[in-house]
Amino acid sequence: MKKQILIIEDELSVGKQLKWGLGEKYDITIASNVSQAKSLIASGAFSVITLDLGLPPFPDTPQEGFNLLTEIISLFPQTKVIVITGNTEKENAVKAIALGATDFCAKPIDLNLLEIIISRSFKIHELETVNQQMLHQTSHSGSLCNMMGASPVMSKLFESIAKISQTDYPVLITGESGTGKEMAAQAVHNLSKRAKKPLIIINCGAIPENLLESELFGHEKGAFTGAVNKKTGRFEEADKGTLFLDEIGDLPLSMQVKLLRFLQEGTIEPLGKTETICLNVRIIAATNVNLEEAIEKKIFREDLFYRLNVVPLIIPPLKTRNEDILLLAQHFLFQETNKLKRGKTTFSESAIRFMIAYEWPGNVRELQNKIRRALGTNTGAIITPHDMGFEKLPPAESSNHPLQTLKQARSSAEIKTINQAMALTNYNISKSAKLLKVSRPTLHDLLKKHKIKLKPV
Secondary structure (H helix, E strand, C coil), X not given: CCEEEEEECCCHHHHHHHHHHHCCCEEEEEECCXXXXXXXXXXXXXXXXXXXXXXXXXXXXXXHHHHHHHHHHHHCCCCEEEEEECCCCHHHHHHHHHHCCCEEEECCCCHHHHHHHHHHHHHHHHHHHHHHHHHHHHHHHCEECCEECCCHHHHHHHHHHHHHCCCCCCEEEECCCCCCHHHHHHHHHHCCCCCCCCEEEEECCCCCHHHHHHHHHCECXXXXXXXXXXXXXXXXXXXXXXXXXXXXXXXXXXHHHHHXXXXXXXXXXXXXXXXCEECCCEEEEEECCCHHHHHHCCCCCHHHHHHHCCEEEECCCHHHCHHHHHHHHHHHHHHHHHHHCCCCCEECHHHHHHHHHCCCCXXXXXXXXXXXXXXXXXXXXXXXXXXXXXXXXCCCCHHHCCCCCHHHHHHHHHHHHHHHHHHHCCCCHHHHHHHHCCCHXXXXXXXXXXXXXXXXX
């Protein structure tokens, strides 16, 4: 189906010109006055509208056009309005943009230019629509591109990823080992306009230093001893896509210089090649080390840090996401039992208590591995703390747990107890309410109050 455009234009000849020029690619509807335009706009069928500011009953002034523009932006903020102005009416065009118009095109209309503006407006609308759908999905499901979390800190992280994905700026992801930095990088790529292009992943700490330059930037045949064939580097493989540099803190200083050059100029120079290659690659880097400390120790370049740290993403450790522990545990249990084609399997009450109280130094990866261990050693239907490798809990350090207010303590206790009950009953509302000795409506109110998500399907 052709995309629909509403053209608001009182001059019949101009309307016909636009319909003739754009009709092959778009489904054109013309409104010649404000009343007709309003009824068509109210249908919500038009993502893009062109608006001539000079409309009856005062076609010689832009006032009617400005009033209609303001109403459109107020009622349908996602709609993209392209204002048509006279060639000498620059001030009106500027005012229209300030009121919320997406772009403007001057008369006499250049159809080729207008078509470019329309195409761009549709693309902006599509990106914003996807972004809004994703945010809606996140707020209702507690998940984003295989990342999961119902805690406030994860909801904010999902929102940040959604916004960041719509840009091409470098991203620096920091967080402890096992928190899911690679998944965050994949989410940024998958939600971006580069999603259909390659995401190339390379671990900077896993490749010997003497091979790293060739791996990243490639080499020509005969560039060094053993270079019997030409090799395409990872940067070139990621052209028009994304390159994810994991463990960027382990990148040698010599390679940091070359990465900095790429970020500044967008070019690389393979070993043995005298000409530079221009590439279009988005860089996402990740590390679990403190780069600012590395800068002080002179093992990481300060200028590279600022180039990479345009958009920072901090992945929180699991121990600070108490609300997410059981959500993730149930998800991994469901995922792994499906793979193994096992029947219904649940956690014992004591296993749930251990999981909530444990500090999780290995974060989400450790949680997943403990569940895999349990399923590998226990063929029964109930998973115990022993199955997961829990012997005894480490003593909690008071310095890591600052004193809460009574209100915070009550809220934390409610959240913890509700999560336990939900996990014990496999997220059955009626059974959970009975276990907690409250009514179903009261439990629903508590779930809403604490923003506790039901188990995702």
